[in-house]
Amino acid sequence: MKIALIGYGKMGQAIEAIATAKGHEVVHRIDLNTQHLLEKEHLGQADVAIEFTTPETAYSNILKCFAANVPVVVGTTGWLDKLPDIKARCLEQHQGFLYASNFSIGVNIFFEINKRLAELMATQPQYDLQMEEIHHTQKKDAPSGTAITLAEQILEKVNRKTGWVNQESSQPQELSIISRRINPAPGTHTVHYTSAIDDITITHTAHSREGFAAGAVIAAEWLNGKKGIFTMKDVLDL
Template sequence: MKIALIGYGKMGQAIEAIAVSQGHEVIIKIDINSQHLLAKEHLGQADVAIEFTTPETAYDNILKCFEADVPVVCGTTGWLEKLPDIKSRCLAENKAFLYASNFSVGVNIFFEINKRLAALMASQPQYDVWMEEIHHTQKKDAPSGTAITLAEQVLEKLDRKSGWVNQESNQQQELPIISKREDPAPGTHIVTYTSAIDDITITHTAHSRQGFAAGAVIAAAWLKDKKGIFTMKDVLAL
């Protein structure tokens, strides 16, 4: 598989190491100094693109992959107000797009546990719920995309919560997400249900970027030669 890496920071480098170790070829590496390689003639040589950049650049990068007719796996968070437009264009132009707020296999299993626990708690109003996420200080968005995904899953099941806030809150209808930035911290996500009698907590702690990078390579290999809109739930058949 020939891969175009759009974004060559720490995550991009981790993805490259895993991809190469599995026999794939990274034919394009695009960072702030090589934006000219986003042209159609360069991207079109790849079987799939993996995009990990910034909230400000992700949308345009995805459109350039569509223009080059290259399937694109995107892990950039913080730009999702434009996601509906990307999805409609993907379908209209018969392209391939896969977005995930987190590519870790463990995190995606954690998502399923979170949904199940929230469903069980829907009929237990004595429990309040709050969340915490901890990342390294270079993390550009807060709360993390993974935390937002977890929060939206909870909100879908709990009618007593109207929305999430990125702060502590005494408002009963709000779901607080506490964001912390500490080094070193690849990523920890905690969901806690608390009552006067007891607490129930589920936690996912990443030990390194390897899980995220490995999942992105798995997703890219799965997306190659497909058309449509997909998530890690499709990749992992969850």
């Protein structure tokens, strides 16, 4: 499989190492100095693109992949106000698009645990809940895309919470997400349920970027040759 890496920072380099070890070929490494490779004549050489850049550039990068008829795996977070438009364009142009707030297999299993726990706790109003996420100081957005996914899953099930806020809140209807930026933390996400009687806490802690990078390569392998809109739930059959 021929891969175009859009974004060649630490994550892009980790993805390249895993992809190369699996026998894939990275045909383009696109960063601020090689933006010209995002044009159709260059991108079209790839079977699939993997996009990890910034909230400001992700939307444009995805559209360029569509224009080049190259399916794209996107891990950039912080741009989801434009996701409905991207989905519409994907379907209109018969392209392949896979977005995940987190590609780690462990995190995606954690998402399923979070949904089930929220469903069980929906009928237990004696428990309040709060979230915390910890990332390295170079993390561009807060809260993280993973934390937002977790929060939205909870809000779908727990009616006593009507929305999330990125701070500690004294309002009982608000779900607090506390964001901390500490080096060299690659990512920890925790959901706390607390009552006067006991606490229930679930946590996922990443030890390195390898889990995210490996999941992105698995997603690219799965997306290659497909048309439509997908998530890691499709890749992992969850």
